Amino acid sequence: MGARTDGTDASAALRNRLPGLSISTSRTPAGRGAAQEPVSPTARLVKDVYIVVSFGFGAPLDLPVFRDGIQNQLARYRRFRSIQVMSKEGTLQWVVGTEVNVDSHIIFPTLDPAAVAADPDKAVEDYVASLSTLPMDHTRPAWEFHLLDIPTSEATFTAAARVHHSFGDGVSLITLFIAATRSAADPTRLPAMLPPPKRKGAIYALQRRPSPTAGFLAFLVWVCSYLVLAWHTVVDVWSFVATIVFIRDPPTLFMHASNSETRRTRFVHRSLSLDDIKFLKNVMNCTVNDVLVGVTSAALSQYYFRNSGDTRTSKLCVRSILIVNLRPTDSLQAGAFIFNRMFKHVSIGFSNVSGPTEQVVFCGHPVKFIAPSVYGPPQALFVHYQSYGSAMKVILAVDEAVFPDYIQLLDDFSESLRLIKGAASSLSTTSIKND
Structure with missing residues (x-):
């Protein structure tokens, strides 16, 4: 793990930058040379919804290492190099292949020193909350990392990632994050995950038709189990439709x-x-x-x-x-x-999302906790x-x-x-x- 690199020119430039959202970024024009594809109906449904994931890290921030990790592990993915534009026909389109300037997506805010000294946990919490009130610059791919180099009760420093929900749902984004991590115990492999859940017990067992020798009562119980299932299905469908219409x-x-x-x-x-x-x-x-x-x-x-x-x-x-x-x-x-x-x-x-069952390393830093959430609904x-x-x-x-x-x-x-x-x-x- 590298030492702090506050003295480097790149680090100083990033650390002195305020969390403004008007920072320019070079990108391929939306005309010739840029592939376009329609924005899916699902992505259009969540146009005002954003995912915020707080990561707590257990080692001091090495900014160049973290930046290189974002560049090599996330910025290369297709959706993280895409922006949404309005076509001449009035439909939203993805412009794929945008040139990403990673430095424009890494924000190092300046927090009130007095607030940090009084309660660092609350200072970090307040800043992450402020993300829900700040607009995002959609002239570049709609994702960013806010680095809070402040020791808290749970982490040495915190990174708050904000991503527009059209980039993916919670499952797909956490899956992408896990794909960009490595096991802390063995950096040559991906982290271990929980096995798929299994429902056990008689209630979940397949109800097989009883044999002719089982008697009429067993056959009646078998028939009634399916009638009960059908009844609950009808009730659930009715409740679903009623909720959509008026309830x-x-x-x-x-x-x-x-x-x-x-x-x-x-x-x-x-x-x-x-x-x-x-x-x-x-x-x-x-x-x-x-x-x-x-x-x-x-x-x-x-x-x-x-x-x-x-x-x-x-x-x-x-x-x-x-x-x-x-x-x-x-x-x-x-x-x-x-x-x-x-x-x-x-x-x-x-929402409930499964994560790694062991400690992982992300962008060269050991992860202490993962806390995904959302705003906009x-x-x-x-x-x-x-x-x-x-x-x-x-x-x-x-x-x-x-x-x-x-x-x-x-x-x-x-x-x-x-x-x-x-x-x-x-x-x-x-x-x-x-x-």
């Missing part, structure tokens, strides 16, 4: 006020024990995602009842939208209406989970006007996991399978 969640303290304007989004995160989550998965014979949904439900319940004073649950409806990665794009123009209506009619966004609260090593990060993107006590909300996630684990620990240990 929306009633007003709760999780939602924007009807007359609220776009406000700053704050990104906060907390590390949970992945071992505790796996313990609950094994006790309950479910998946990690099932456990995370349960922890989220418990945390939001604690927050709601503490802040509202309401004790009634029968009429409380708080629904979440979980974005599923569907690669085929056929007929998505019909899907734009569905997408927008669903987003506007539910209260919370939810209409929800006042978006919950992300990101696994890395032995930890599971819960990341909240909150409208700070709706959640002024966002730290308390973050505490509720830690407390909910503790309470659920305590209840599960009282179960018989014979029902626990380690894997």
Whole structure:
């Protein structure tokens, strides 16, 4: 690992640059010599949505090494060398093959020294939150790295990457990030990943038709299982259609006020024990995602009842939208209406992405944590989970006007996991399978 290189000309130029977004960059003109292709319907749907990923690093910043890593590992990818332009026909087009000046995509902001000295964690948090209010320069490829060379309680320095959502979803961008990393234990190989989740138990087993000798009762149970499945399918389809057309969640303290304007989004995160989550998965014979949904439900319940004073649950409806990665794009123009209506009619966004199971090195620096999030959707609260090593990060993107006590909300996630684990620990240990 290289030493600090503050004295080099390149480092000084980058460090002295303010986080302005009007920096010019050389690029291939949108005419001759530049390949063009239509912007997909999916990319057009997220025109106002941006992904923000905070990376904590465990070694001092070596700026030339980090810059070279961005140049060689990310800037060479096709989409990271593309910009969106409006064609003569009035349609959005990708201009592919843009010449990228990496120095224009690496921003080294100057923070208030007094704020940094008083609370470095809060200073970094405040700056990352400010990204949600700053426009992005779309005359160059819409991605950038903001380097905050400030030691915090979790990292030696922090890099906040901001990428327009049209470049990819959370899964594809994290996959790209992982492809650009190497195992800290063995730099010659890619990092190890979690195996695909498997649902176990009788409820997930294939219901085979009983043999003729099994009797009429067994045959009746088999038929009824499919009738129940058909009924739940009809109910789910009806709920989906009704949500698109007219059903929306009633007003709760999780939602924007009807007359609220776009406000700053704050990104906060907390590390949970992945071992505790796996313990609950094994006790309950479910998946990690099932456990995370349960922890989220418990945390939001604690927050709601503490802040509202309401004790009634029968009429409380708080629904979440979980974005599923569907690669085929056929007929998505019909899907734009569905997408927008669903987003506007539910209260919370939810996402869960798996990361490496071991420590990795990115651009020559060991990674301490990964915290992806998003701003731009209409929800006042978006919950992300990101696994890395032995930890599971819960990341909240909150409208700070709706959640002024966002730290308390973050505490509720830690407390909910503790309470659920305590209840599960009282179960018989014979029902626990380690894997």
